Amino acid sequence: MKIRLMRPSDLDAVVALVVARQADPVHHIGYLDAEPQAVASQLATLEPDGIGGHLVAVEEADDGALLGFLGLDWDNEPPRVWWHGPVIADVNQWDVVADALYVAGLARLPATVTEQELFHDARSGLLAGFAARHGFTREPGSAVLERSLTDIPSVPVAEDVSIAPLAPTDRQAIATLHDTTFPGAHVPGHRLSAGERRRVLVARRGTTVIGYVAVERQLDDEGYIDFLAVTAAQRGAGIGAALVAAALGWCRERGCTGVHLTVREQNGTARALYDRLDFIETMIAIPWRTGTTMAGH
Ligand SMILES: CC(C)(COP(=O)(O)OP(=O)(O)OC[C@H]1O[C@@H](n2cnc3c(N)ncnc32)[C@H](O)[C@@H]1OP(=O)(O)O)[C@@H](O)C(=O)NCCC(=O)NCCS
Structure with a gap:
């Protein structure tokens, strides 16, 4: 050999x-x-x-x-x-x-x-x-979930909540939320950015940043939700679900064939959210690491 x-x-x-x-x-x-x-x-x-x-x-x-x-x-x-x-x-x-x-x-x-x-x-x-x-x-197992884009759920949010692409003035708040929620993630907060194939969609209450979702169109034209987080004080009000619905809409506009994501098997809150939005589990995958300790999704 x-x-x-x-x-x-x-x-x-x-x-x-x-x-x-x-x-x-x-x-x-x-x-x-x-x-x-x-x-x-x-x-x-x-x-x-x-x-x-x-x-x-x-x-x-x-x-x-x-x-x-x-x-x-x-x-x-x-x-x-x-x-x-x-x-x-x-x-x-x-x-x-x-x-x-x-x-x-x-x-x-x-x-x-x-x-x-x-x-x-x-x-x-x-x-x-x-x-x-x-x-x-x-490391603890991650569930790989997927969903088609034939129907996009409509998720109502309070009147003062808006969801829009990342603006330059949001960058610091998003980087801080990302780095505290996902320490050691494969992309650090200051490198989260938009591109031809990527979007960061930001939820605001008034002018205050309260959450984001990072989504991309992969080379195989599948959509991929990479990160989703809502600030601790704003959880439980449907913001996470609304961000996922916005990400699904972006994927459909871009002609993606479907959407998938990975989530820690034991992340009950996120898994319940994805269940409600009709994602289905396709596989449990095991991450193995050396040289670092990281929080998974
Ligand atoms: C996962 C996460 C994004 C969810 O955000 P969220 O804004 O709290 O999500 P939602 O409000 O849409 O749903 C969460 C819960 O609130 C409930 N809820 C939704 N709207 C509600 C409302 N108007 N009033 C009261 N409760 C509500 C939902 O039923 C859900 O409860 P359940 O988990 O018992 O089913 C958030 O918990 C988070 O940032 N976690 C850390 C990061 C993470 O785990 N990210 C996901 C992996 S990538």
């Missing part, structure tokens, strides 16, 4: 392997897409190096058959790598190939990256064993 950097010419074989494995809970990686086109786009856009930054395991010959794949997505703020894999072809060689890819992946990271995350279907003993063996700590 040989471990080397992925090349553009590996793309078709890697996409075929990922798509086949993503369909099986025993191999399913929470961060990876499942459709061929979406997987190809995703691998090209993971940071910082796209396709040329990932690793493949191949049979001894340089152009030998593909044995496994490990995608790297890392950042300096937070200083973290999100492992998109390992995805292994032969279950009988799973541990050997996965460990070799992981060792090579660690060697590719700059010393500044001190935190690691893995995220896999709760039914995967292979991935749980891998994470435990390499010193990751298991």
